[in-house]
Amino acid sequence: MAKILVVTSGKGGVGKTTTSAAIGTGLALRGHKTVIVDFDVGLRNLDLIMGCERRVVYDFVNVINGEATLTQALIKDKRLENLYVLAASQTRDKDALTLEGVGKVMDELRESFEYIVCDSPAGIEKGAHLAMYFADEAIVVTNPEVSSVRDSDRMLGLLASKSRRAEQGEEPIKEHLLLTRYNPERVSKGEMLGVEDVEEILAIRLLGVIPESQAVLKASNQGVPVILDEQSDAGQAYSDAVDRLLGKELPHRFLDVQKKGLLQRLFGGRE
């Protein structure tokens, strides 16, 4: 039975597209047939992060309007054979999405994929609402920062009340917290909210903590999902997160300040 995961946050710029790309790739790496769908109509980014922007012919809105079939619109990833991308339209806006249209595409995707990762746009309007409406599980991406936490809280409320599962009285959406851009040094200095603080305010289960990393910018500019950069801390943290999503129990890494030795401080530079 296919699972629909939505990666959402409320706040913009916290790492939803980075996370969608990383988690989608991670699931495909572990053998599951996965498709990542970009719901940010008009401001599409997923194709850039996935490195397939030069192969986009048809998009999500074309499929909804019947101008193309799903098979024509789906872009196969060059690196992994289990991974597909459905890009959003760049020329239109969110009004082009309809509930029935999205529902039909989801049903069609459910027939051939194990995991459908929905990359939600920022905000709580139509685009974000449609992205989370059909979800079975939600990954709420939050920065350890007050406005992000407040917006994530609002999004959690909407997941519990405005999703299809909520409206039809089914089992509620399973919520996961993904803390991104975490900097343990700033947390110890008291400048940044810690994991415990965020967990206390949001009260949902922690999927993972992704440290602030230069690898993320490098990866997105290269069009390679950061999880494929196995040497980087962010890549490893995402890999752990995918394992936890699939049910494995793993301790959280990258939470503590890395003590640098003298040599590292002299020659190492910032990681």
Add this chain to the structure above:
Amino acid sequence: MSQADLLDQAPVFQLKGSMLAITVLELTHNDLARLDAQLLAKVAEAPNFFSNIPLVLALDKLPEDCGELDLAELQAVCKRHGLCIMAIRTEREEHIARARELDLAVLPPSGARERLIEPAESAEARRKAEKPREPEVRPTKVVTTPVRGGMQVYAEGGDLVVLASVSAGAELLADGNIHVYGPMRGRALAGVKRNAKARIFCQRLGAELLSIAGKYKVAEDLRRDPAWGDAVHVSLSGDVLKITRL
């Protein structure tokens, strides 16, 4: 009687047509033993109603093959329970004959509309009508999942109990009291229909705003209270919110 009266031509009586509301006991089965038992139960429900009540015994609903009806025994059974049969209602010859023997009047089956009576103690009914209608109280609304920012929960006509956290940006409203058994970071407005007796109870005071019957305090003022962050109980004293540690 004086001679004067006898000679007087003034009428001694008058015949008047009257509409009387009367209770009809409709017999559906010719089973006196069961009738006895059932009457006992029914009379026990409202003894004053049934005490010496005049009844018309309707026999027209009995089935054709009900067998011989012992009208005398039937009357005795009724009398035992305080029911005075004053007439029977029937079309059947044998019933009419029996009624004549017992000096009971006979009424033809009427087409008048009849309604089912649920006898209630009339005195009690009068007392109930005199008592003023009490305001409708709804059961307490209990919320067990976290109340997230942007959500609004209104407990109309009653109290509200929240057994989880209340996030900043969430609103709790109630006509009665509000209890929050979890960290309280949102807004609580109790006694919204001007009920100054409403109270707010928090396990951990961190609210953005507290209000009782329209009188409020914002976090800015609440923070200065020494009980900030503790388990408190908030009530309205005069025009000011009073915060007491629990």
